[in-house]
Amino acid sequence: MVSSVKQRGTSSLDLWIRSARLFSGLFLSLFVLTHLANLALGLVSLEAIDAWRGILMAPWRSGAGSLILALAAFIHASIGLYTISKRRSLTLSRVDVVQIILGVLTPPLLITHVLTLRVTSLFVPEFDASYAVILSVYWSLAPAYAFQQLFVVMIVWVHAAIGFYSWIALRPVWPRIRNIVLPILFLVPILALLGFVEAGKEVLYRLENDAAWLDHIRAAQHLYSQAAPTLNAINTNVVASYWILVSIAFLSWAVRIYVGRSRPVRVFYEGDATATGRSGLSLLEISLTSGIPHAHICQGRGRCGTCRVDILRGGQNLTPPTDQEIKTLSQLHVTDTTRLACQARLLQGEVAIARILPAYADISAAQTPEEWEPKDSPSKIDDTLPAPVSSPLQEVTP
């Protein structure tokens, strides 16, 4: 199998790009994890948070750490926008929609927090954004920021959890670590918010009763206000340019959809089903837009292999295999004519394919593919599995 698919496709860049997005995302998630863990110490006491701040947050606050963090954020966001602009169709799963929305909303909501904590000290070196100061701002001085920050914490955590889960659930180690990782995924934000509340109670108490503490906070506030106009200007500029970039990305997506409409291509499935799609769409996208059931556990990222199909004829009309595709297929028992439907794009004409896995295949098809292997040959849907769809959907031609 590997021999005929070995030629490197034009999309090894694609593989690198997606890996970069994944790993920068994981890096950022690690940062968020330590940050929230620090906040969760509020359940112990307010001092505990700031005491551990020096330990937990120090690597990220160092020069090198800050630089790598900023780089990771930049890489992740820009690759995210790039992949949006490269989309060719409106076939999005619900997970994709959620990730796009959450991802796009994060930077403008987060920028204030980042500026306050990191950039203020560039202008006003004495300003120390300790947890005590920031919590006072959130709980008493400007609660509107608290709402914004809580909201963005939820967005970021959900985005990170979804991205992390969809990557790690396909790895062989998942069944073993599942029962540890999943509770942690939920406990971290819950504990962080509870710590936030407890610390808040203490902050409010102190603001009422501790005069010295109140003075300290006031002083920090004064320092901040000196840098405030500059920070606001930076904020506005950054947000404006960000939204311009986002608009460009979405516009590019829209243009691709529109341009592709004029060149229809056809796919013939086993049985009588046919589907018509636009040139340049992947086989999976053509299936989904035409309402033909097609297994796709990893939502088209080329990692799980459940969308694999046998190409019966017309294989020359497809794009050459990507590196991701080669990698995934080499781990499965496949023939020369097997392709991943989510990676193989139909550029022109027609192609006849046979789906290998039934549409209701679940994640075990990716983790233990030998259980789902069709018995006779890879080009037939297994008769021993419950009947696949032979429904009135098959005569769809949109």
Next chain:
Amino acid sequence: MTLALLHRLSEQAHEIGASFGAAPQEWEAVRTAFSAAMMSGDGVRSFTYILLLMMIGAGLEWFYWTYSYASLRVLLNTEPSSPRQSLLFGLRRFWITGFGLLLFAVAAIGSTSAFVWPPGVHDMVVTLTLTLVMFRFIVIVADIVLSPGTPQLRLVPLPDRTAFTSMAAVALFAAVGSVAWFVPALITRIAGTPNLAQALRIGLGTLIAVALLLACLFTRRNREDVLAGRRRGLLPKFPRSLASATVITVVYALWLFGYSAAAVILGALAIVIAVQASLRSVVFYFWRDKILPEEPPHDGRESEEHHDSVQQDLAPSIILPAVRLFVALIGIGVCALAVDVPLTALATSESPLARFSFRLLGVAALALLANVAWITVRTTIDYRLSTIDKVDEHEQPGPGARLLTLLPILRTTAATVITVMLVLSGLWTLGLEITPLLAGAGVVGLAFGFGAQSLVQDVITGIFYLAEDTFRVGEYIESGTSTKGTVERLTLRTVALRHHNGPLHFVPYGTLGTVRNTSRDWVIEKFNLPLPIEVDSEKVRKLIKRVGEEMLNDAELGPLIQQPLKGKLYRVEPGIKIFRCNFRTAPGNQFTVRAAAYKRIEVAMNAAGITYAGNLPLTRTLDPAGP
């Protein structure tokens, strides 16, 4: 009285107007108070708790889904083998998704108790969560029924596009409806601004009413269809959209002016009527694969054979009345709730109306049982009757012939018994004393019984004759009283026997006695051949056997013969050898075969040079047991 009503209505309208007028200020007050409360430590804490709740609730539901999504995915991708299986799948989907929703609701609402909320916020959070749960529940049910994404599981016959638009419409209704259900009461409780709550309630209610009216407008039959129907000579159909629009308007008006109990009752009644009207087609929709398609009429056959599709499956005919009763009960329950009548105390209630309505329910249940019993009996009998071939006079009547007689009698009897029992039980349930009725019936029955002894004896004996398959229509019988003939007709009391000379004997079963049925199964015919004593017995025997085989192989005679002709030496008398021949045929064919046998034996004997015995023996007469 009309004036008082009008006065009341205008007062109500004024009140509503006043509340709408006062609402904006109240809204402003609430808004500023709310913002002030939010922009504080308490507000931030509440918001954090809300986020925690969502995490806990959604987290638990998501955790549940990681286990159960696989089975849901299989369900969504399987083609159901029958409409009933798609209903079963729908129920399973409901169970799977509904349980997730339940987990979410319990987790979210339960964890609210773990937090210390600022005043009024707990109520607000719980109510809003309940609103969300109600909305999701309605959407889940609609998704299962309309199934926009999976057409093969759709429970209603709608095209795809309509399913999508209906789903969107239902989601919108659900959102507005859930808010209208919970939020005005919430506002009254925590904000203390009744005008705002009232304005919101009326505004949302009006919105829903207008949306429903628009839906009626969009789903009405258009002009072309109506005209086309008229041109084809069909009667104008019931104007459903108009009726629905009228009902919606009246219900809305009643609700608006404060008669909410009446509005609920009218609405429930309208819904029950609409459901009952369409229930038959709905229930049979789920058995549409079992109902045979109607055959085109053969030339000459009567059309009543396929006036109604023959139902092979009994289940929908039984389920339909059960569901009707169930719908009626729900309607009654809703009305009772609307007027605050405690359902459990209906039986012992003070008001005679309540007691009477409770008894009516009992009668309705009895009617349902009687209906079910009758439908079972009738459908089974009809089905059995339709599978029996009609009696062909030229062939031997089969066992179906007596069923043709018995089953209609059985049906009539069952109908009578069920009706009588229903009437008596119904009267008793309604509280009327039927003991005198029963006593009177008993006395009359006794008198009848004495007088009608022989009639009853005839009927019962007849039933046994028929049940034992003693004779069938078309058979020739002789009864012990030396009446004989072919059975022409079987009735409840008598059997009509047609003598072969023409007269028709009507014999009551009671006097039939022993029955000699000569048309059943087979007949053995024997006859003697007197031959001279010099003949070779073996040669004769073989000759007769050959004749028998020839007749068996003959095209016309062969099928009539069950056992071929054989003969053997029977008696030797001085000068004579008597050979006795026998064969077996179906009843009625023995005469043809015997004549043919005689003819052929004579031919064969002539060919072999044998003649019949010429002289009788001198001292003996013929054997009295001769031919």
